[in-house]
Amino acid sequence: MNAPRILITGASRGLGRALAFELSRRGARVALVARHAVDLDATVAALRAAGGEAHGLVGDVGAKDDAHRIVGAAAAALGAVDVLVHNASTLGPLPMPLLLDTACEDLAAVLETNLVGPFRLTKIVAGAMALRGAGTVLFVSSDAATSAYPQWGAYGVSKAAADHLMRVWSEELRARGVRFLSVDPGEMDTQMHADALPDADRATLARPEDVARRVADALGDAARFPSGVRFAAQEVL
Amino acid sequence: MEAATHARDNPLANRLMVIDPARGIAHGTVGELPAWLRAGDLLVVNDAATVPASLRGTFSSAPIELRLAAPTDDPVVWQAVVFGAGDWRTRTEHRPAPPPLAPGDVLRFGDELTATVRRVSERSARMVTVCFAPDGDRFWRLLYALGRPVQYAHAAGDFALYDVQTVYAGRPWSVEMPSAGAPLRWSLLDSLAGIGVAAARLTHAAGLSATGDDALDALLPLPERYEIPPETVDAVNRTRAAGGRVVAVGTSVVRALEGSARTHGALTAGAGETDLRVGEGTARRVVDAVLSGMHEPGTSHFELLTAFVGRGLLQRATAEGEGRGYLVHEFGDSCLVLAA
Numbered sequence: 001m002n003a004p005r006i007l008i009t010g011a012s013r014g015l016g017r018a019l020a021f022e023l024s025r026r027g028a029r030v031a032l033v034a035r036h037a038v039d040l041d042a043t044v045a046a047l048r049a050a051g052g053e054a055h056g057l058v059g060d061v062g063a064k065d066d067a068h069r070i071v072g073a074a075a076a077a078l079g080a081v082d083v084l085v086h087n088a089s090t091l092g093p094l095p096m097p098l099l100l101d102t103a104c105e106d107l108a109a110v111l112e113t114n115l116v117g118p119f120r121l122t123k124i125v126a127g128a129m130a131l132r133g134a135g136t137v138l139f140v141s142s143d144a145a146t147s148a149y150p151q152w153g154a155y156g157v158s159k160a161a162a163d164h165l166m167r168v169w170s171e172e173l174r175a176r177g178v179r180f181l182s183v184d185p186g187e188m189d190t191q192m193h194a195d196a197l198p199d200a201d202r203a204t205l206a207r208p209e210d211v212a213r214r215v216a217d218a219l220g221d222a223a224r225f226p227s228g229v230r231f232a233a234q235e236v237l
Numbered sequence: 238m239e240a241a242t243h244a245r246d247n248p249l250a251n252r253l254m255v256i257d258p259a260r261g262i263a264h265g266t267v268g269e270l271p272a273w274l275r276a277g278d279l280l281v282v283n284d285a286a287t288v289p290a291s292l293r294g295t296f297s298s299a300p301i302e303l304r305l306a307a308p309t310d311d312p313v314v315w316q317a318v319v320f321g322a323g324d325w326r327t328r329t330e331h332r333p334a335p336p337p338l339a340p341g342d343v344l345r346f347g348d349e350l351t352a353t354v355r356r357v358s359e360r361s362a363r364m365v366t367v368c369f370a371p372d373g374d375r376f377w378r379l380l381y382a383l384g385r386p387v388q389y390a391h392a393a394g395d396f397a398l399y400d401v402q403t404v405y406a407g408r409p410w411s412v413e414m415p416s417a418g419a420p421l422r423w424s425l426l427d428s429l430a431g432i433g434v435a436a437a438r439l440t441h442a443a444g445l446s447a448t449g450d451d452a453l454d455a456l457l458p459l460p461e462r463y464e465i466p467p468e469t470v471d472a473v474n475r476t477r478a479a480g481g482r483v484v485a486v487g488t489s490v491v492r493a494l495e496g497s498a499r500t501h502g503a504l505t506a507g508a509g510e511t512d513l514r515v516g517e518g519t520a521r522r523v524v525d526a527v528l529s530g531m532h533e534p535g536t537s538h539f540e541l542l543t544a545f546v547g548r549g550l551l552q553r554a555t556a557e558g559e560g561r562g563y564l565v566h567e568f569g570d571s572c573l574v575l576a577a
Contacts, residue, residue: 057377124406
């Protein structure tokens with residue numbers, strides 16, 4: 001079996017970075033997407049120093065014109081994409097506002113990055129997967145997608161919608177052999193968590209490296225995690 | 238025939254002319270394709286994605302446009318065609334010639350991307366081999382940031398990169414959209430699968446359709462790279478053994494399949510390059526039918542179709558297309574040509 005070719009968005013820090021390292025350690029060839037070249041290039045250099053094949057693609061998942069640039073450059077570097085991980089997302093304005101205080105434009109911007117952006121990238125990648133009869137698309141979700149937390153409205157709605165997008169896609173492409181999943185990673189000690197909840201006790205938070213190991217296990221276990229499933233990283237043992 | 242200037246909102250409503258030596262000419266829509274195929278037939282598509290292959294830049298402060306024509310084994314070395322000032326709005330044959338170029342000359346695009354001329358073709362001063370810098374991921378970043386789709390004067394406006402991709406595009410190998418597949422949609426591929434018509438793929442680096450230089454245009458299509466996966470060879474062999482028809486989506490797929498069969502004696506999986514010019518009298522070993530755009534006499538695409546049906550029938554088809562307002566070029570109408 002050839003090394004899987006994996007495209008990960010939001011890959012220069014947090015869970016995306018940890019996933020890139022974990023999947024690379026397991027033999028994957030990875031292409032990383034991030035908005036800022038400096039952090040991205042540092043992560044790519046570290047992956048290569050560890051012996052992996054890594055490519056850095058600067059792009060904004062929320063920008064329409066970047067979608068084909070990201071996938072085109074990834075396919076040029078990797079040959080094809082076997083696994084697409086939608087990890088990039090935004091919380092929107094900080095501190096996170098009540099819905100009554102949320103500007104309509106801010107809601108739209110959160111949906112653009114967390115929902116429409118992954119939709120675009122999936123549209124570009126999953127057609128080639130369907131033709132090959134294989135491939136996996138993973139959405140990184142949140143417990144805010146299923147629980148209604150005050151001040152997490154825009155983010156939670158975007159994640160709930162992305163989960164449902166995953167389910168419909170799974171139904172439409174099941175016969176073509178393309179697998180769709182979403183994962184609730186749980187609370188992790190990341191910059192995003194600190195942005196959302198600056199007063200949290202970091203000792204109670206999971207390490208992104210541990211979560212990445214569980215997510216990589218689930219990606220590799222299609223029998224236990226078949227298409228259409230939304231799972232919590234904690235259930236992966 | 239008139240040119241289609243842009244993609245229709247619903248390309249499944251594009252017209253489809255069925256050219257069948259046994260039954261003559263029939264008219265329908267692309268969405269009605271399943272009515273003309275039967276269980277056991279196999280569609281073979283070109284899954285090459287379209288590269289933003291037009292780069293506007295300068296050579297020693299004179300404006301130029303570089304159009305990538307064909308990739309090589311080195312990702313930063315490309316065959317390319319150079320134009321002088323202007324863009325796609327001017328017909329290629331009216332574009333000013335580029336300044337004379339020699340090996341070592343450096344073309345500049347934006348602040349970071351350069352292309353150094355390695356070789357100038359002895360056949361045309363417009364045809365060069367260039368080596369880009371920087372290389373690696375930065376090359377692809379810059380090409381995708383600066384490049385635009387290659388397009389021609391019949392278009393109504395600038396194409397975005399997403400306008401020139403098929404719905405199943407994978408590797409970015411083509412410098413122009415493999416346009417026979419442009420009107421296909423997954424709903425249609427699912428309908429076809431539902432009646433027992435499967436889809437298989439190959440990747441073929443479709444090249445430029447015109448350069449504006451008669452000497453160069455006479456050489457088109459240039460040798461083009463292709464790669465045929467083993468599962469496609471299996472699917473083709475199973476189809477033919479069971480009496481089904483192999484339907485190539487596009488002339489590039491015909492060239493790849495027939496080129497491979499000719500090179501190896503039988504269709505063979507793997508990568509290759511073909512300079513096969515298919516035409517009247519070409520012995521077909523693999524392909525039984527072709528779904529293509531509408532093509533007019535005098536083009537290499539039209540000549541390719543004469544390998545399937547007689548010239549007289551194709552000329553009648555052109556006349557009917559003319560009379561019924563069929564449109565040509567990348568977003569135009571389609572024809573399904575069944576072999577005699």
